[in-house]
Amino acid sequence: MYAAPLRSLVDELGRLPGIGPKSAQRIAFHLLRVSSEDALRLADAIVTMKERVGSCTVCFNVAEGELCEFCADPRRDTAVLCVVEDPRDIVAVEKTQEFRGRYHVLQGSLNPIEGVGPDQLRVSELLARLEGGSVCEVILCTNPNLEGEATAMYLARAIKPMGLKVTRIASGLPVGGDLEYADELTLGRALEGRRELDA
Numbered sequence: 001m002y003a004a005p006l007r008s009l010v011d012e013l014g015r016l017p018g019i020g021p022k023s024a025q026r027i028a029f030h031l032l033r034v035s036s037e038d039a040l041r042l043a044d045a046i047v048t049m050k051e052r053v054g055s056c057t058v059c060f061n062v063a064e065g066e067l068c069e070f071c072a073d074p075r076r077d078t079a080v081l082c083v084v085e086d087p088r089d090i091v092a093v094e095k096t097q098e099f100r101g102r103y104h105v106l107q108g109s110l111n112p113i114e115g116v117g118p119d120q121l122r123v124s125e126l127l128a129r130l131e132g133g134s135v136c137e138v139i140l141c142t143n144p145n146l147e148g149e150a151t152a153m154y155l156a157r158a159i160k161p162m163g164l165k166v167t168r169i170a171s172g173l174p175v176g177g178d179l180e181y182a183d184e185l186t187l188g189r190a191l192e193g194r195r196e197l198d199a
């Protein structure tokens, strides 16, 4: 129906999360209408992001270069480590202004049905970091849903024998929800009210 290049753009846009065929079509036609300069700025932003942004070699947060801003910041407390599922959760925790430690990003949560086990997550890297010795408390800040709770329990069992304090963010967060969507006040309280886990 459309010229091939336009059709291929509609197809690509339609593969993006949350974008259905109608929206893909609307965005493609919008880009067709705007100036080349405006459209190419978007293309350039994608290329630049793909070239420059990768994973932090220590915590697996997104990073431009080898270390993310938190691992590179000497003012962050190395004694407290907050374990999250996704880099977007770091943004949520930072907004609470309740946490001054460092992070570790698992890059997902345990989900046996989808074939996600500990080996598919950054678990061995986390344990290796803890062996390093400077961490005293690990805050398990995984999502308050089934997979997040299972992941927290698994990690607590793996970490406790190392003699470290292991805490879990308090309940009060909407169950089944995503940290990413929690408001900063609720998440801040959940962090403050974290309780120690015994495994």
Ligand SMILES: [Zn+2]
Residues within 6 Å of the ligand: 056, 057, 058, 059, 060, 061, 067, 068, 069, 070, 071, 072
């Ligand atoms: Zn990092």
